[in-house]
């Protein structure tokens with residue numbers, strides 16, 4: 001297949017690439033979509049075959065980024081490309097409101113205005129192939145999966161569990177992970193959403209709303225923390241422990257029980273903390289990270305299994321540009337986000353739509369409604385200032401099930417904004433808290 005044959009009509013290539021590595025060509029995105037005349041973001045493999053063709057309707061929500069130069073498959077190259085991405089992060093102002101509340105009872109399903117015939121029945125009369133659930137990357141090589149952190153981070157392990165044999169792509173910020181997929185630098189993203197001890201990773205809930213990726217799966221990763229230091233360093237020499245804030249909170253009591261008189265400082269990710277200790281030859285600082293990070297950065301394990309609970313687990317979501325087709329032949333979960341003009345007052349009614357249909361909720365999270373954080377109510381007594389929220393709910397049903405579709409139709413009646421973030425297979429891998437990784441069906 002020639003390069004030209006896979007470029008959608010209307011796109012022009014500015015660069016022909018002879019490099020032995022994938023290259024991101026100059027490109028720009030404006031007004032929330034690829035410009036069909038001047039957009040030229042594509043990756044090209046060694047043999048000139050495409051790494052990924054940009055979609056004409058890619059919705060990057062008003063980002064205006066340009067990329068220059070080569071992006072290779074080794075870590076340094078990816079890091080520098082992600083650094084470029086990071087330095088150009090433009091927070092999308094287009095918040096939920098633009099699609100949600102402006103027009104009253106508009107339902108937004110996976111980023112598109114839609115009615116609640118979420119899953120046209122016709123779709124299910126067609127037989128599904130494995131390709132429906134795990135489309136092969138167009139570039140014909142390994143699936144590229146973006147994660148936040150550096151090699152040795154738990155997110156990298158989660159990417160490997162979600163997509164065995166993938167090429168894991170390190171990114172320095174959560175937002176960059178979203179952008180890597182939106183801009184076709186990566187095929188999928190794997191991001192943490194909650195930990196059994198530390199709770200929700202709120203940033204990723206907020207980013208889910210601001211971006212247009214779809215949840216296509218979940219993985220639960222047992223997280224086994226180690227206290228790492230340079231070889232020869234003893235615990236009594238330590239004055240500081242550094243790690244990701246989640247990791248510090250997951251080990252809080254154990255660190256105290258160990259009697260370490262140390263300052264606790266946060267770092268971007270656990271493995272990055274380990275790398276920092278090694279790179280700066282810090283003999284008074286330990287990092288909380290994985291055993292793999294110790295191996296990668298030449299550190300010793302001073303203490304193994306320092307998480308406060310041996311069954312410490314982090315749940316990660318798998319994201320893609322396209323949703324998967326929901327099915328009923330295995331357990332599915334569906335994630336939604338909604339808001340109501342009258343805040344929490346209707347929450348019970350909304351949730352009863354699930355209770356009446358025997359649909360279990362597995363998670364509920366509220367976040368500030370950033371474009372309308374306060375609702376002011378004046379009455380005879382005075383002025384009440386109510387906080388407004390976006391509610392994120394995960395429930396145990398597939399969107400292919402009529403009861404789930406009916407529940408959402410009812411939820412829509414009570415809400416001013418509703419978006420389905422994804423309907424995806426539940427992680428059903430056997431429980432093994434000690435940290436063995438098993439493969440999960442990729443989506």
Ligand SMILES: O=C(O)C(=O)C[C@]1(C(=O)O)C=C[C@@H](O)C=C1
Nearest residue numbers: 153154155192244246269270314
């Ligand atoms: O720092 C890492 O290693 C990560 O992958 C991030 C992260 C998180 O954000 O929660 C992931 C899993 C663990 O819970 C600790 C940290």
